[in-house]
Amino acid sequence: xxxxxxxxxxxxxxxxxxxxxxxxxxxxxxxxxxxxxxxxxxxxxxxxxxxxxxxxxxxxxxxxxxxxxxxxxxxxxxxxxxxxxxxxxxxxxxxxxxxxxxxxxxxxxxxxxxxxxxxxxxxxxxxxxxxxxxxxxxxxxxxxxxxxxxxxxxxxxxxxxxxxxxxxxxxxxxxxxxxxxxxxxxxxxxxxxxxxxxxxxxxxxxxxxxxxxxxxxxxxxxxxxxxxxxxxxxxxxxxxxxxxxxxxxxxxxxxxxxxxxxxxxxxxxxxxxxxxxxxxxxxxxxxxxxxxxxxxxxxxxxxxxxxxxxxxxxxxxxxxxxxxxxxxxxxxxxxxxxxxxxxxxxxxxxxxxxxxxxxxxxxxxxxxxxxxxxxxxxxxxxxxxxxxxxxxxxxxxxxxxxxxxxxx
Numbered sequence: 001x002x003x004x005x006x007x008x009x010x011x012x013x014x015x016x017x018x019x020x021x022x023x024x025x026x027x028x029x030x031x032x033x034x035x036x037x038x039x040x041x042x043x044x045x046x047x048x049x050x051x052x053x054x055x056x057x058x059x060x061x062x063x064x065x066x067x068x069x070x071x072x073x074x075x076x077x078x079x080x081x082x083x084x085x086x087x088x089x090x091x092x093x094x095x096x097x098x099x100x101x102x103x104x105x106x107x108x109x110x111x112x113x114x115x116x117x118x119x120x121x122x123x124x125x126x127x128x129x130x131x132x133x134x135x136x137x138x139x140x141x142x143x144x145x146x147x148x149x150x151x152x153x154x155x156x157x158x159x160x161x162x163x164x165x166x167x168x169x170x171x172x173x174x175x176x177x178x179x180x181x182x183x184x185x186x187x188x189x190x191x192x193x194x195x196x197x198x199x200x201x202x203x204x205x206x207x208x209x210x211x212x213x214x215x216x217x218x219x220x221x222x223x224x225x226x227x228x229x230x231x232x233x234x235x236x237x238x239x240x241x242x243x244x245x246x247x248x249x250x251x252x253x254x255x256x257x258x259x260x261x262x263x264x265x266x267x268x269x270x271x272x273x274x275x276x277x278x279x280x281x282x283x284x285x286x287x288x289x290x291x292x293x294x295x296x297x298x299x300x301x302x303x304x305x306x307x308x309x310x311x312x313x314x315x316x317x318x319x320x321x322x323x324x325x326x327x328x329x330x331x332x333x334x335x336x337x338x339x340x341x342x343x344x345x346x347x348x349x350x351x352x353x354x355x356x357x358x359x360x361x362x363x364x365x366x367x368x369x370x371x372x373x374x375x376x377x378x379x380x381x382x383x384x385x386x387x388x389x390x391x392x393x394x395x396x397x398x399x400x401x402x403x404x405x406x407x408x
Contacts (some may be wrong), residue, residue: 017134025090025092029147032133032146032149033149035149036086037149038080039147042215043170046075046174049208050175051068052195054177054194054205055068055203057192057194067177068171071170071174074166074173075163077269078170080271081165083270084162085145085148090141090151090157091128091154091156092136092137093136093138093139094122095122098116098122116129118137119138127235127238128140129141129237138153138191140157141153141235142226145160157226157230160224161230161259164222164223165219165223167215168354171216175213178208181194181205181406182205282317
């Protein structure tokens with residue numbers, strides 16, 4: 001078994017802006033909370049009018065069923081996207097880590113310029129900005145949106161884009177349904193066109209039209225600005241300040257993939273997150289640049305997951321490179337304490353997580369990839385990394401993920 005030199009970068013669990021024991025990101029801002037609740041109420045109002053005033057009383061069952069399915073799907077996706085945007089850490093920089101001891105532990109060069117945020121005492125990464133509402137520095141901060149009571153940053157931009165897309169879609173759909181209902185009621189002289197009286201029906205439909213038109217325009221503009229920002233690899237703040245790009249800009253396709261991941265149906269789902277991805281020597285930059293530490297199981301509370309496996313050179317094909325990213329919530333406890341989960345459930349969770357977050361899901365048979373999945377048989381647990389038969393001497397590594405920054 002190899003002996004590790006532990007280096008602990010965080011001495012305290014950072015629970016600032018966290019709730020439910022650190023599981024969710026929560027901003028305690030009265031204005032933002034009111035706006036978020038108002039968003040839910042507006043969606044529920046559209047649900048009420050579309051269902052009880054327009055679709056249920058409709059004499060055309062096929063028309064009603066098709067539009068019910070479409071509307072409910074869009075409403076559900078909009079609501080889910082809103083929740084994911086609101087309760088996801090947008091990319092907060094660890095608070096109070098700009099100390100002399102911390103900087104020495106992180107191994108910065110003496111001549112290297114380090115930016116410190118005077119408001120939250122954090123080492124400020126490139127493209128990070130301080131949010132006065134969240135009271136944190138946020139990586140690739142685009143803006144703070146009161147409607148989602150959160151910043152839009154590196155980790156939740158996808159969910160915000162989906163939120164604006166689905167709200168714009170549901171608004172356009174509601175506008176179409178309400179105008180069509182108006183025309184139908186006029187043709188039937190307001191007889192049997194609604195379960196409510198004609199004056200009440202008119203009020204309901206007019207307010208829905210106003211709401212739908214207003215939010216269709218607003219969210220379409222927001223969606224367009226977000227797509228443009230992603231397309232140009234430039235945040236809203238960087239556009240507003242007209243900051244000169246000091247970073248290496250990605251190609252347009254790479255910039256889109258950085259937010260949404262590789263193209264799949266998951267692009268349109270708020271329940272999936274972009275897979276971690278890196279190639280070649282970027283992996284080593286990834287470990288050094290963003291603060292990945294050797295394992296220290298005493299730091300479980302501030303640990304997001306594990307990176308473990310073996311590294312060999314490109315010329316050494318005898319021992320294939322093994323690699324996995326494991327999420328703390330699904331596998332870390334099992335890995336450290338084999339009595340917590342049974343093997344079947346732990347294995348299922350492990351492979352689900354590897355499929356979602358492995359850097360490179362395709363194993364190159366010629367050994368040209370630095371990053372690969374651990375080569376276990378399907379639905380079988382891998383041997384412990386400390387098992388002598390599974391260790392390549394001098395090449396084994398284990399790291400704790402205590403920083404959720406993704407590689408560029």
